[in-house]
Amino acid sequence: METAAPSAVIVAIDGPSGTGKSSTSKAVAAKLGLRYLDTGAQYRAITWWMITNGVDTDDPQAIALAAGKPAIVSGTDPAAPTITVDGLDASGPIRTQEVTSKVSAVSAVPEVRTLITDLQRSIAAEAAAEADGIVVEGRDIGTTVLPDADLKIFLTASAEARAARRSGELRGKEAADLAATREALIKRDAADSGRKTSPLAKAGDAVEVDTTELTLDQVIECVVTLVEERRSRDAAQVEGSERGTSEEHSAGAESRRSATDSTERRAK
Numbered sequence: 160m161e162t163a164a165p166s167a168v169i170v171a172i173d174g175p176s177g178t179g180k181s182s183t184s185k186a187v188a189a190k191l192g193l194r195y196l197d198t199g200a201q202y203r204a205i206t207w208w209m210i211t212n213g214v215d216t217d218d219p220q221a222i223a224l225a226a227g228k229p230a231i232v233s234g235t236d237p238a239a240p241t242i243t244v245d246g247l248d249a250s251g252p253i254r255t256q257e258v259t260s261k262v263s264a265v266s267a268v269p270e271v272r273t274l275i276t277d278l279q280r281s282i283a284a285e286a287a288a289e290a291d292g293i294v295v296e297g298r299d300i301g302t303t304v305l306p307d308a309d310l311k312i313f314l315t316a317s318a319e320a321r322a323a324r325r326s327g328e329l330r331g332k333e334a335a336d337l338a339a340t341r342e343a344l345i346k347r348d349a350a351d352s353g354r355k356t357s358p359l360a361k362a363g364d365a366v367e368v369d370t371t372e373l374t375l376d377q378v379i380e381c382v383v384t385l386v387e388e389r390r391s392r393d394a395a396q397v398e399g400s401e402r403g404t405s406e407e408h409s410a411g412a413e414s415r416r417s418a419t420d421s422t423e424r425r426a427k
């Protein structure tokens with residue numbers, strides 16, 4: 160197990176689809192010099208591998224048996240995050256409608272979650288040991304993957320706002336109308352929230368931010384402020400405990416000095 164650098168910060172950002180997790184997490188990590196991990200991309204990558212290797216994505220047993228086969232590697236530079244599967248760049252193929260429609264079924268399989276969760280924890284531990292920390296975004300980061308994260312954020316937004324954001328992204332690519340996007344989004348949220356293993360959920364100690372009426376810049380600013388507040392609280396605590404230790408030291412020195420003084424006095 161790697162040891163975290165004293166000032167490293169781990170930020171967990173969870174929430175349903177289209178609430179702004181990826182855009183916010185990337186920007187916050189870039190602004191604060193942290194690494195960035197898109198855990199949804201990892202579940203998409205394993206789903207893409209299952210599809211391209213002929214595994215029936217409606218068969219949890221077949222998925223469980225194959226889960227350990229693909230090698231998934233995530234690059235955590237927020238300016239250029241990457242994802243490869245068996246050495247192949249998967250960043251394009253994981254965003255197709257086919258993968259999007261099957262990812263909830265694949266990510267509900269416990270064997271898949273165990274493997275991907277272990278991978279996520281090792282990436283976070285490395286970022287805490289070798290960098291200033293990391294922003295990890297997904298569905299179960301604050302509840303399951305990193306329950307000891309320094310800061311947990313849960314992003315929400317109305318289904319209408321989320322669908323409008325998503326269909327804005329799709330326009331011109333795989334044109335989807337607003338109603339169909341909204342339906343698909345609600346269906347995926349229900350599957351992700353309703354699964355048995357590690358469902359999409361807000362951690363009890365997460366800060367909830369409703370992004371419906373906020374611009375992306377406002378959300379980024381809000382999260383940056385929360386991280387900075389957390390860091391200064393931690394720094395004040397460290398300073399306090401160091402002062403406590405040095406006061407203990409000087410109290411110890413004082414009592415040693417008076418003990419010496421009295422010994423000297425007795426010797427005279």
Ligand SMILES: Nc1ncnc2c1ncn2[C@@H]1O[C@H](COP(=O)(O)OP(=O)(O)O)[C@@H](O)[C@H]1O
Pocket residue numbers: 174175176177178179180181182183324325328370373374375376378
């Ligand atoms: N507060 C916001 N207001 C308007 N658009 C937003 C906001 N947050 C994110 N977006 C846009 O919505 C889309 C989905 O955001 P994304 O970060 O991918 O969400 P998530 O990762 O939660 O699915 C992106 O095109 C993004 O630019």
Ligand SMILES: Nc1ccn([C@H]2C[C@H](O)[C@@H](COP(=O)(O)OP(=O)(O)O)O2)c(=O)n1
Pocket residue numbers: 175176177181198199200202203262263266267296297298299300347351
């Ligand atoms: N920590 C996570 C992250 C994603 N997933 C699953 C559930 C999600 O529907 C899919 C895809 O996640 P992704 O974040 O790419 O989804 P968006 O389309 O960006 O909302 O992966 C998960 O089960 N646990």
